Amino acid sequence: MREITFIEAVREAQAEALASDDRVFIMGQEIGSYGGVFRATQDFVRRFGGHRVRDMPIAEQSMLGAGVGAAVTGMRPIVEVMFMDFVACGMDAIVNHAAKMRYMSGDQLRAPMVIRTQGGSGTHHGSQHSQTLESWFLHVPGLAVAVPSTPQDVKGLFKTSVELEHPVLFVEHRALYRTTGPVPDPVAPIPLGQGVVRRRGEDVTVAAVGKSVHQALAAALEMEEEGVSVEVIDLRTLVPMDVEIVLESLSRTHRLVVAHEAVERGGWAGELVARVVAEGFDELDAPPLRAGSKATPIPFARELEAAMISDERLIARRIRESLDLAEYSE
Amino acid sequence: MTEGAGLISSVTSPPVADRGGSTPARGTKFHGLSDARLLEIFKTMYTIRRFEVTMERAHLAGDLYGPFHSSMGQEAIPAGVCAALRTSDVVTSTHRGHGHAIAKGAELGPICAELWGRATGYCGGKGGSMHIVSTEHGFIGQSPIIGGSGLLATGAALSFDLRGDPLVAVAFLGDGAVGQGVFHETLNLAAIWRLPAVFVVENNGYAHSFRADEMQLNPDIASRAEGYGIPGVVVDGIDVFSVYAAAETAVERARAGDGPTLIEAKCYRWRGHNLGDAEHLYRDRREVEEARRNDPLHRFRQAVSGRLELAALAGIEAAVDKEIDDAARFAAESPFADPRTALEGSF
Numbered sequence: 043m044r045e046i047t048f049i050e051a052v053r054e055a056q057a058e059a060l061a062s063d064d065r066v067f068i069m070g071q072e073i074g075s076y077g078g079v080f081r082a083t084q085d086f087v088r089r090f091g092g093h094r095v096r097d098m099p100i101a102e103q104s105m106l107g108a109g110v111g112a113a114v115t116g117m118r119p120i121v122e123v124m125f126m127d128f129v130a131c132g133m134d135a136i137v138n139h140a141a142k143m144r145y146m147s148g149d150q151l152r153a154p155m156v157i158r159t160q161g162g163s164g165t166h167h168g169s170q171h172s173q174t175l176e177s178w179f180l181h182v183p184g185l186a187v188a189v190p191s192t193p194q195d196v197k198g199l200f201k202t203s204v205e206l207e208h209p210v211l212f213v214e215h216r217a218l219y220r221t222t223g224p225v226p227d228p229v230a231p232i233p234l235g236q237g238v239v240r241r242r243g244e245d246v247t248v249a250a251v252g253k254s255v256h257q258a259l260a261a262a263l264e265m266e267e268e269g270v271s272v273e274v275i276d277l278r279t280l281v282p283m284d285v286e287i288v289l290e291s292l293s294r295t296h297r298l299v300v301a302h303e304a305v306e307r308g309g310w311a312g313e314l315v316a317r318v319v320a321e322g323f324d325e326l327d328a329p330p331l332r333a334g335s336k337a338t339p340i341p342f343a344r345e346l347e348a349a350m351i352s353d354e355r356l357i358a359r360r361i362r363e364s365l366d367l368a369e370y371s372e
Numbered sequence: 373m374t375e376g377a378g379l380i381s382s383v384t385s386p387p388v389a390d391r392g393g394s395t396p397a398r399g400t401k402f403h404g405l406s407d408a409r410l411l412e413i414f415k416t417m418y419t420i421r422r423f424e425v426t427m428e429r430a431h432l433a434g435d436l437y438g439p440f441h442s443s444m445g446q447e448a449i450p451a452g453v454c455a456a457l458r459t460s461d462v463v464t465s466t467h468r469g470h471g472h473a474i475a476k477g478a479e480l481g482p483i484c485a486e487l488w489g490r491a492t493g494y495c496g497g498k499g500g501s502m503h504i505v506s507t508e509h510g511f512i513g514q515s516p517i518i519g520g521s522g523l524l525a526t527g528a529a530l531s532f533d534l535r536g537d538p539l540v541a542v543a544f545l546g547d548g549a550v551g552q553g554v555f556h557e558t559l560n561l562a563a564i565w566r567l568p569a570v571f572v573v574e575n576n577g578y579a580h581s582f583r584a585d586e587m588q589l590n591p592d593i594a595s596r597a598e599g600y601g602i603p604g605v606v607v608d609g610i611d612v613f614s615v616y617a618a619a620e621t622a623v624e625r626a627r628a629g630d631g632p633t634l635i636e637a638k639c640y641r642w643r644g645h646n647l648g649d650a651e652h653l654y655r656d657r658r659e660v661e662e663a664r665r666n667d668p669l670h671r672f673r674q675a676v677s678g679r680l681e682l683a684a685l686a687g688i689e690a691a692v693d694k695e696i697d698d699a700a701r702f703a704a705e706s707p708f709a710d711p712r713t714a715l716e717g718s719f
Binding site: 067093094096098099101103104105107108109110111112113114115116117134135138139143144145146147148149150151183184186206207208 | 462464493494495496498499503505506507512513515517520523524525526527528529530531532534535541553554557558560561564565717718719
């Protein structure tokens with residue numbers, strides 16, 4: 043099977059969408075002849091024309107808002123928000139407009155659009171270029187949230203997202219961009235709301251998305267050396283959220299750790315834990331634990347970032363705590 | 373009942389202006405409009421006025437609920453602008469949008485029913501007064517997030533441009549929208565992409581309780597167009613013919629691919645920001661009374677006097693009165709929104 047990088051998958055997914063549907067076009071900063079700051083749209087202007095690969099002023103509100111207007115009038119925009127931190131500048135368009143058009147209009151309007159963005163720590167971009175903010179969007183009915191962890195999932199989830207009738211926030215972790223993975227040809231669309239077990243285990247379940255899936259797998263290897271068998275579930279999308287796959291896993295492991303790079307306080311792990319407790323309380327042999335980042339802005343210096351960010355060491359620690367092998371500490 | 377008295381000036385009941393002296397007729401040019409089209413424009417203006425008065429009374433009587441933003445006094449703007457549009461062109465609107473929906477051709481019954489929260493409303497009761505949509509009439513949404521309507525129209529214009537559709541998107545905005553950063557982003561984007569859009573700012577003098585001149589040093593909103601390299605036009609928003617002329621020029625320019633225009637229509641908000649607004653805290657009753665002497669309906673009648681038969685106007689008034697009564701009855705007799713639909717239609 044062909045091996046490609048994560049960013050190549052993003053590029054192929056978008057190119058395939060542009061090639062197969064005239065209604066699809068892309069808006070963003072630096073996406074045109076520059077090819078995207080992460081090369082997600084490299085060579086697109088030559089292949090698809092500048093009218094469909096549209097460079098924007100640095101104006102997220104109008105970019106996202108015009109995307110909504112285009113979507114409700116028959117187009118299928120892909121809007122690239124260069125850094126996830128910048129969605130804050132366009133929240134009105136996403137939260138008050140895109141998410142609500144279909145409902146408010148009694149289903150006369152639909153806003154089929156993919157809002158692509160990337161975020162995350164590890165590249166020392168500082169507090170305003172490193173956040174993981176997908177939890178914000180779980181709270182707004184009308185938006186789907188996809189967070190792929192592999193090149194194949196990028197292509198499979200994107201193919202589904204671009205054909206849906208509602209907006210999808212498509213979140214990539216830039217630390218994954220150079221990772222590689224096998225990709226079948228063609229990639230089958232992956233339905234939203236369908237998690238996958240990445241590693242079978244018996245003692246503890248770890249649920250995660252995106253980069254945290256890879257960290258959970260690393261933590262599982264580490265725990266294996268300590269004689270602990272860890273099951274890793276990749277939820278792949280947060281809205282809809284595959285709670286069933288977690289409950290099924292818990293019926294075997296009875297212990298849960300939810301891992302995300304987002305700040306732990308108010309993060310989506312709380313939502314999953316609440317649903318697991320409500321629907322699977324009897325399966326739990328230990329309190330479900332979260333492995334999220336500390337509630338502080340993301341600092342620049344390596345040493346400072348390491349002291350607050352959620353990583354494989356924290357996930358491993360939470361696994362031990364879940365098994366009573368260590369005392370819980372924030 | 374007395375709340376709405378005197379607000380419907382008609383040929384049979386003299387307008388406010390007639391009681392306190394006459395207003396000079398400034399709009400006497402018809403811009404090539406046929407008699408039939410003049411009557412259509414009058415019908416639109418009169419329908420908006422009558423609709424607002426009727427719904428206001430119904431609201432005060434407790435028949436409908438929620439915030440109610442009357443567009444009384446501003447009827448010439450939607451009537452004049454939409455007269456320059458085709459059905460397939462699209463319009464976006466604001467919280468003060470009943471008139472825009474009516475002028476774009478949306479039907480009175482489903483509009484009324486939406487205001488009354490009934491299942492037969494355009495949005496099945498999910499939208500309400502500030503979110504009327506009728507896609508079949510090209511009325512594609514209101515945004516009570518001030519400034520939001522401009523972006524929806526810009527996005528629609530982008531769709532038309534991408535597809536090569538010869539259509540135009542018009543955004544109605546209020547003077548309050550000019551304070552939003554998104555106003556700048558929107559006009560700039562529409563300008564650089566030469567999108568087929570027209571931005572119509574209804575400068576009614578107030579953003580809720582703030583006088584427009586308290587919130588911006590430059591009193592001429594249209595002059596901001598220069599900053600974006602697009603035409604800016606100021607029109608007397610009380611004079612439907614001036615509005616029509618400016619809109620027609622802007623719409624044809626947009627349709628020809630020459631880009632957007634910013635139109636500022638100066639007018640006056642007869643009512644408070646919303647029904648029940650504490651108007652006395654920020655403006656004098658006499659100011660309102662004075663402004664109401666300059667009634668767009670009266671201005672129309674003066675302008676067409678000698679060209680159109682008064683009887684024709686009276687006939688339209690009678691027909692509209694009945695249509696609105698029928699629409700209100702339709703709403704009142706319609707089933708309430710069905711709770712079983714509350715969870716449907718997000719995704």
